[in-house]
Amino acid sequence: MSIFVEVDHIDRVFPLANGGEYIALKNIELKIKQGEFISLIGHSGCGKSTLLNIIAGLDKPTHGGITLEGRQVTQPGPDRMVVFQNYSLLPWLTVRENITLAVDEVYPNKPKGERKGIVEHHIDLVGLRLAAKKRPSELSGGMKQRVAIARALAIRPKLLLLDEPFGALDALTRGGLQEQLMKICEESQLTCVMVTHDVDEALLLSDRIIMLTNGPESHIGQILDVEIPRPRQRLEVVNHPSYYNYRNEIIYFLNQQKKDKMRKAGKLKPIARNGLEKVNLEIGFIPLSDCAPLVIAKEKGFFEKHGLEQVTLNREPSWGAIAKGIVSGHLDAAAMVAGMPITLTLGAGNKPRVPIVSALTLSRNGNSITLNKHLYDLGVRTAADFREAIQETPDKVHTLGMVYPSSMQNLILRYWLANGDIDPDNDVSLAVIPPPQMVSNLKAGNIDGYCVGEPWNSRAVSEELGVVVATDLDIFPSHIEKVLGVREEWANQYPQTHLALVKALLEACEYCDDWRNREEIATLLSQEQYVGVDLKYIRPGFIDPYNRGMRSQPEILHRYNQFYVDKSNCPDRVEALWIMTQLARWGITSFPKNWVTILERIWRTDIFGEAARELELPDVERDRMPINLFDGTVFDPDEPIGYLRKLTIKRKILIEEIDIDSVLTSVP
Ligand SMILES: Nc1ncnc2c1ncn2[C@@H]1O[C@H](COP(=O)(O)OP(=O)(O)OP(=O)(O)O)[C@@H](O)[C@H]1O
Numbered sequence: 001m002s003i004f005v006e007v008d009h010i011d012r013v014f015p016l017a018n019g020g021e022y023i024a025l026k027n028i029e030l031k032i033k034q035g036e037f038i039s040l041i042g043h044s045g046c047g048k049s050t051l052l053n054i055i056a057g058l059d060k061p062t063h064g065g066i067t068l069e070g071r072q073v074t075q076p077g078p079d080r081m082v083v084f085q086n087y088s089l090l091p092w093l094t095v096r097e098n099i100t101l102a103v104d105e106v107y108p109n110k111p112k113g114e115r116k117g118i119v120e121h122h123i124d125l126v127g128l129r130l131a132a133k134k135r136p137s138e139l140s141g142g143m144k145q146r147v148a149i150a151r152a153l154a155i156r157p158k159l160l161l162l163d164e165p166f167g168a169l170d171a172l173t174r175g176g177l178q179e180q181l182m183k184i185c186e187e188s189q190l191t192c193v194m195v196t197h198d199v200d201e202a203l204l205l206s207d208r209i210i211m212l213t214n215g216p217e218s219h220i221g222q223i224l225d226v227e228i229p230r231p232r233q234r235l236e237v238v239n240h241p242s243y244y245n246y247r248n249e250i251i252y253f254l255n256q257q258k259k260d261k262m263r264k265a266g267k268l269k270p271i272a273r274n275g276l277e278k279v280n281l282e283i284g285f286i287p288l289s290d291c292a293p294l295v296i297a298k299e300k301g302f303f304e305k306h307g308l309e310q311v312t313l314n315r316e317p318s319w320g321a322i323a324k325g326i327v328s329g330h331l332d333a334a335a336m337v338a339g340m341p342i343t344l345t346l347g348a349g350n351k352p353r354v355p356i357v358s359a360l361t362l363s364r365n366g367n368s369i370t371l372n373k374h375l376y377d378l379g380v381r382t383a384a385d386f387r388e389a390i391q392e393t394p395d396k397v398h399t400l401g402m403v404y405p406s407s408m409q410n411l412i413l414r415y416w417l418a419n420g421d422i423d424p425d426n427d428v429s430l431a432v433i434p435p436p437q438m439v440s441n442l443k444a445g446n447i448d449g450y451c452v453g454e455p456w457n458s459r460a461v462s463e464e465l466g467v468v469v470a471t472d473l474d475i476f477p478s479h480i481e482k483v484l485g486v487r488e489e490w491a492n493q494y495p496q497t498h499l500a501l502v503k504a505l506l507e508a509c510e511y512c513d514d515w516r517n518r519e520e521i522a523t524l525l526s527q528e529q530y531v532g533v534d535l536k537y538i539r540p541g542f543i544d545p546y547n548r549g550m551r552s553q554p555e556i557l558h559r560y561n562q563f564y565v566d567k568s569n570c571p572d573r574v575e576a577l578w579i580m581t582q583l584a585r586w587g588i589t590s591f592p593k594n595w596v597t598i599l600e601r602i603w604r605t606d607i608f609g610e611a612a613r614e615l616e617l618p619d620v621e622r623d624r625m626p627i628n629l630f631d632g633t634v635f636d637p638d639e640p641i642g643y644l645r646k647l648t649i650k651r652k653i654l655i656e657e658i659d660i661d662s663v664l665t666s667v668p
Pocket of ligand 1: 015016
């Protein structure tokens with residue numbers, strides 16, 4: 001498809017009555033291909049209609065320009081037609097006359113019979129034959145909108161522009177018209193730009209969704225490619241494996257914009273109270289069973305007990321969003337995958353180094369490796385079996401899902417594969433997929449298996465899509481899983497708040513490991529705002545025996561999803577060092593020569609100790625002991641580089657001194 005419309009770096013500045021000016025749009029740049037359906041989405045007042053009007057030629061940009069098929073747009077023209085929400089029909093004319101007027105105006109030189117044919121064809125196209133003689137006052141809202149669409153299409157525009165065309169209609173009428181419009185656009189390969197507030201409407205109709213930031217100086221914040229095949233059916237679209245991923249991304253963007261607005265209006269300013277520097281906190285989490293301590297601290301009043309009166313738990317769409325939220329300061333704190341404090345601090349992937357501190361381990365264990373039923377039916381039970389299956393199908397790329405590069409799920413999955421002599425980067429393909437989307441991707445055949453936390457293994461087992469071939473209890477029992485993470489700068493700015501947060505969550509962890517509370521916790525977790533799944537998917541391993549989906553009996557796994565057992569919530573630098581070696585092994589970060597200093601900076605046993613003492617709970621720092629791994633190797637914390645050297649399957653390992661206080665200038 002060739003470039004059809006080009007929005008070339010436009011600004012729109014409105015003069016104000018008081019002599020000032022309002023910069024509505026800033027530097028908008030967009031290329032639209034022929035036949036593409038584009039939606040513009042963003043909060044009220046962000047400039048969607050202004051942009052649409054400029055493309056239509058109804059308004060002029062202050063800087064920059066629009067071209068249509070290479071020609072500059074300076075005024076309205078018959079090659080572009082706008083459909084507004086308020087229909088703009090002439091009340092004294094009938095349906096047929098309204099359409100005829102537009103056709104006669106645009107095609108005065110066509111023979112009368114041909115013009116009449118065009119009008120009648122478009123009356124039929126929108127199903128208004130029986131209402132052709134009626135005037136607008138005799139029509140419903142949906143019928144009036146159909147007239148407006150028929151009138152726009154009848155003049156055969158090259159570009160159809162729609163400004164919230166279905167906004168005023170009831171849900172049923174809106175649904176019918178959306179489908180009609182989609183069919184017409186697909187059949188006639190029409191190029192469309194539509195302004196909408198409706199996320200589902202945008203996903204149904206669009207090839208690309210342009211998300212605009214809030215004004216002033218609104219610009220394109222994000223562009224989402226909707227890769228759902230055409231022709232589309234509403235049900236197929238909603239059931240597409242990526243649908244909720246797309247939907248979450250848009251809603252997340254809009255929520256972030258809303259928060260920015262509140263922040264600018266001073267509504268998210270720190271509120272100091274109760275001897276704490278900040279009692280209003282935004283804490284991020286991912287929908288997983290092990291977000292339980294956050295949910296319990298909120299629902300059972302532990303945050304409030306420690307003076308944190310206004311805690312909002314933000315369900316985030318991905319671990320990437322958690323990292324972004326913490327780095328940007330949108331989130332005060334988050335339940336993080338265990339390696340995230342390290343990768344953010346070291347600046348993995350050439351990102352700026354953002355020192356993170358963790359003063360609390362929130363959970364241990366709770367992950368499994370699930371493979372699809374097909375592999376199970378082929379007899380795959382172990383990594384060695386999997387290697388054979390890979391060797392027998394050299395033309396197939398086996399893809400496995402993992403949740404984030406610095407997650408234990410990635411490191412454990414890689415460890416399991418490498419132990420089976422499978423190179424995780426060369427013999428299979430690993431894809432980053434947010435936990436809630438694992439099952440739908442397995443179902444769609446996009447991946448052959450994954451390593452993830454609960455309830456996403458139990459859901460695949462329950463739906464008979466996959467079997468659990470290994471739990472983390474088989475691979476690395478009692479490993480660190482989720483940790484509380486905050487920016488170091490934040491911890492220094494709000495030390496009493498940080499301490500209160502650690503205390504509240506430590507008490508919540510203790511509550512979560514009292515098995516008498518598990519039924520209540522599981523019920524809370526199943527709620528929409530938390531994990532949002534049926535209780536039957538949360539129960540296995542959390543309350544009930546764990547079902548791997550094999551022919552074996554479900555087993556009782558007491559240490560799966562562990563929050564306080566062994567009183568092991570104190571940050572453990574030995575485990576963190578093992579994570580550092582694995583991150584270096586797979587080329588995710590370099591291995592810092594100054595690991596001792598960095599470990600002490602990130603894993604704050606001192607803050608944990610203070611919290612535990614104030615709560616009169618044991619301040620247990622785990623002994624500095626070697627870790628015995630399931631493959632028989634021993635990780636000696638005094639010899640991390642020696643351990644790295646001994647590993648067989650690995651990437652090129654970089655060992656260097658990392659100054660986390662300096663701005664990152666080189667690839668680590
Ligand atoms: N003629 C004007 N003079 C001054 N400001 C204007 C003018 N027209 C629009 N604006 C401002 O420009 C911004 C963008 O307006 P626009 O109508 O394009 O937003 P929108 O995203 O379409 O909003 P909505 O979704 O509520 O329809 C708003 O803040 C609006 O107040």
